[in-house]
Amino acid sequence: MKILKSLMVTAAVSLALMANAAHAENKKIALVVKALGIGFFEAANKGAQEAAKELGDVEVIYTGPTSTTAEGQIEVINSLIAQKVDAIAVSANDTDALVPALKKAMDRGIKVISWDSGVAKEGRMMHLNPSSNALIGNMIIKLAADNLPEGGDVAVLSASATATNQNTWIAEMKKVQGNYKGINVVATVYGDDLADKSYRETQGLIQSYPNLKAIIAPTSVGIVAAAQAVTDAGKIGQINVTGLGLPSEMAGHVKSGASKSFAIWNPIDLGYSATMLSYDLINGAEAKPGAELKMGRMGTVKLDDNNEGAMADPFVYDAKNVEEFAKIF
Amino acid sequence: MAKFLKNRELLLVGAITVLLALITLRFPPFVAPANLARVYNDTSILIILALGQMAVILTRCIDLSMAANLALSGMVAAMLNAAFPGLPIPLIILAAITLGTALGMINGALVWKLDIPPIVVTLGTLTIYRGLIFLLSGGKWINAHQMSDAFKALPRDELVGFPVLSWLSLVMIGLIFLLMSRTALGRAFYAVGGNPHAAVYTGIDVGRTRFSAYCLSGALAGLSGYLWVSRYAVAYVDIAAGFELDIIAACVIGGISIAGGIGSVAGAVLGALFLGVIKNALPVINISPFAQMAISGMVIIIAVAVNARAERRKGRVILRKAEAV
Numbered sequence: 001m002k003i004l005k006s007l008m009v010t011a012a013v014s015l016a017l018m019a020n021a022a023h024a025e026n027k028k029i030a031l032v033v034k035a036l037g038i039g040f041f042e043a044a045n046k047g048a049q050e051a052a053k054e055l056g057d058v059e060v061i062y063t064g065p066t067s068t069t070a071e072g073q074i075e076v077i078n079s080l081i082a083q084k085v086d087a088i089a090v091s092a093n094d095t096d097a098l099v100p101a102l103k104k105a106m107d108r109g110i111k112v113i114s115w116d117s118g119v120a121k122e123g124r125m126m127h128l129n130p131s132s133n134a135l136i137g138n139m140i141i142k143l144a145a146d147n148l149p150e151g152g153d154v155a156v157l158s159a160s161a162t163a164t165n166q167n168t169w170i171a172e173m174k175k176v177q178g179n180y181k182g183i184n185v186v187a188t189v190y191g192d193d194l195a196d197k198s199y200r201e202t203q204g205l206i207q208s209y210p211n212l213k214a215i216i217a218p219t220s221v222g223i224v225a226a227a228q229a230v231t232d233a234g235k236i237g238q239i240n241v242t243g244l245g246l247p248s249e250m251a252g253h254v255k256s257g258a259s260k261s262f263a264i265w266n267p268i269d270l271g272y273s274a275t276m277l278s279y280d281l282i283n284g285a286e287a288k289p290g291a292e293l294k295m296g297r298m299g300t301v302k303l304d305d306n307n308e309g310a311m312a313d314p315f316v317y318d319a320k321n322v323e324e325f326a327k328i329f
Numbered sequence: 330m331a332k333f334l335k336n337r338e339l340l341l342v343g344a345i346t347v348l349l350a351l352i353t354l355r356f357p358p359f360v361a362p363a364n365l366a367r368v369y370n371d372t373s374i375l376i377i378l379a380l381g382q383m384a385v386i387l388t389r390c391i392d393l394s395m396a397a398n399l400a401l402s403g404m405v406a407a408m409l410n411a412a413f414p415g416l417p418i419p420l421i422i423l424a425a426i427t428l429g430t431a432l433g434m435i436n437g438a439l440v441w442k443l444d445i446p447p448i449v450v451t452l453g454t455l456t457i458y459r460g461l462i463f464l465l466s467g468g469k470w471i472n473a474h475q476m477s478d479a480f481k482a483l484p485r486d487e488l489v490g491f492p493v494l495s496w497l498s499l500v501m502i503g504l505i506f507l508l509m510s511r512t513a514l515g516r517a518f519y520a521v522g523g524n525p526h527a528a529v530y531t532g533i534d535v536g537r538t539r540f541s542a543y544c545l546s547g548a549l550a551g552l553s554g555y556l557w558v559s560r561y562a563v564a565y566v567d568i569a570a571g572f573e574l575d576i577i578a579a580c581v582i583g584g585i586s587i588a589g590g591i592g593s594v595a596g597a598v599l600g601a602l603f604l605g606v607i608k609n610a611l612p613v614i615n616i617s618p619f620a621q622m623a624i625s626g627m628v629i630i631i632a633v634a635v636n637a638r639a640e641r642r643k644g645r646v647i648l649r650k651a652e653a654v
Contacts, residue, residue, distance in 0.1 A: 199561055
């Protein structure tokens with residue numbers, strides 16, 4: 001018993017010493033991504049570096065496996081533990097598989113948060129969602145309404161009828177529909193995230209609703225197919241296609257005018273905020289339900305009962321900025 | 330047998346007419362000539378693919394890899410266009426057809442030389458071809474703005490009032506009809522599927538005939554690959570995912586016997602059109618998406634049931650004769 005006690009004390013002291021040694025230098029924050037070489041994450045790194053510059057005493061280690069596997073990330077996390085980083089901010093390839101490795105990290109005093117793609121509650125201190133369902137639901141109808149000052153008929157082209165994400169966003173959208181006067185949601189159709197079915201459903205909408213003014217597609221396959229169908233039907237300028245999509249996939253359709261604007265989270269802001277939050281935690285902020293944490297220029301995030309928070313409204317892309325972001329993701 | 334087939338095709342024409350009438354009750358503009366032309370145009374790719382699948386099924390084989398072949402050929406066509414925007418479009422189409430044929434040849438060779446069951450071969454190559462798209466593209470999309478205008482315009486360009494895509498499918502129907510009815514190879518497809526043993530005795534190389542059928546389906550899938558990608562102006566790993574089932578369903582609805590040897594070009598075309606009408610009508614007649622799935626499924630089951638009943642009678646007769654020999 002006594003031996004055990006003394007052993008533990010020694011361990012604790014040496015750990016404290018090590019922690020001190022680490023703190024003397026710059027704080028090391030590891031940004032662990034799903035895989036290296038993906039534009040979205042490279043952009044997140046850009047944001048993280050921006051945060052590091054702003055904070056001054058932070059060194060961001062951008063790392064991840066070469067392919068999107070949980071095993072690869074576990075290896076990376078283990079080596080980060082060995083390097084004694086101060087915080088790990090991870091976008092996980094698997095909700096559960098990373099938990100043991102991340103628990104080990106937290107046992108060693110490393111602050112762990114997940115962002116973009118979360119890990120299970122016991123494997124992290126908090127999770128940063130790019131946005132929240134309510135914010136997305138509001139944004140997609142706002143995008144349509146902003147270009148329809150007079151109001152008009154709009155329709156929703158979703159993924160499959162059973163897609164949880166899309167259904168939640170559409171439900172949130174319907175909740176705030178009353179705030180947008182004159183906007184009349186006439187139909188919700190399902191393209192199953194297949195280009196041909198989405199295209200056909202869009203043609204169906206054009207036929208069924210001659211006064212249709214906008215199509216909201218909160219899915220990246222759907223929004224591209226809808227834009228193409230609108231283009232082929234010669235309805236550019238008459239029907240605006242909007243929703244959630246990626247700049248690189250939508251650049252052409254924004255240029256042609258089929259889509260005036262669309263939204264998706266901004267990866268730069270996401271990497272920036274994840275770094276800022278890691279820094280907060282290193283400096284003693286506590287991640288608990290109801291806590292408000294600072295994210296530099298992105299404001300604050302409020303944690304819910306699961307220690308999850310939403311960063312911001314989805315970022316809007318239009319003719320002015322789409323080209324620039326199309327190069328990134 | 331000819332009489333029976335004729336009845337089947339008339340039956341299908343009747344079914345399509347009834348279907349159109351029902352749709353008109355709910356959505357009258359559907360039967361406007363311009364819209365019917367649009368529906369035909371939309372179904373063109375399915376028709377071309379069904380013709381290829383028909384040839385394979387006639388020889389008692391099946392090609393599950395057609396949609397994956399389409400996706401791979403389409404992706405390669407799109408990547409070629411994105412990398413070398415100056416490349417003439419006919420050359421890109423030729424490349425897509427060549428690649429499609431090569432992929433079909435792999436299927437055919439495995440079935441012919443290694444004698445592996447066709448369903449296993451094409452199930453395997455389906456996954457391989459899909460995987461190859463990922464390896465080739467790195468999971469990235471080729472988007473509308475990366476494709477040249479000429480690349481996207483070809484299927485849309487109008488010729489005597491109809492899009493090139495529609496004309497192309499009509500030309501294919503004509504060519505395959507000639508192939509099936511006027512050439513030794515066409516007759517060999519029927520012979521090999523109808524009775525492989527008898528076919529051998531008449532001097533037909535069963536393996537080689539099957540190989541040719543796979544080449545044909547591959548070539549048509551390659552052509553469709555270009556058409557698909559340029560029509561929807563996007564190429565990614567999952568394009569036409571699950572479409573192989575639509576192609577086979579079109580054949581089955583068209584009365585092409587899965588047991589081989591029975592079927593016609595008209596049947597395949599009508600089967601594809603039947604599916605095409607349903608696919609285009611469901612979005613405008615305003616019914617729940619869940620009912621849509623159920624209806625699509627039911628139609629296929631009914632067609633298979635009708636077909637199976639017809640086949641069982643036929644099958645027994647053929648088997649008895651074979652045993653007697």
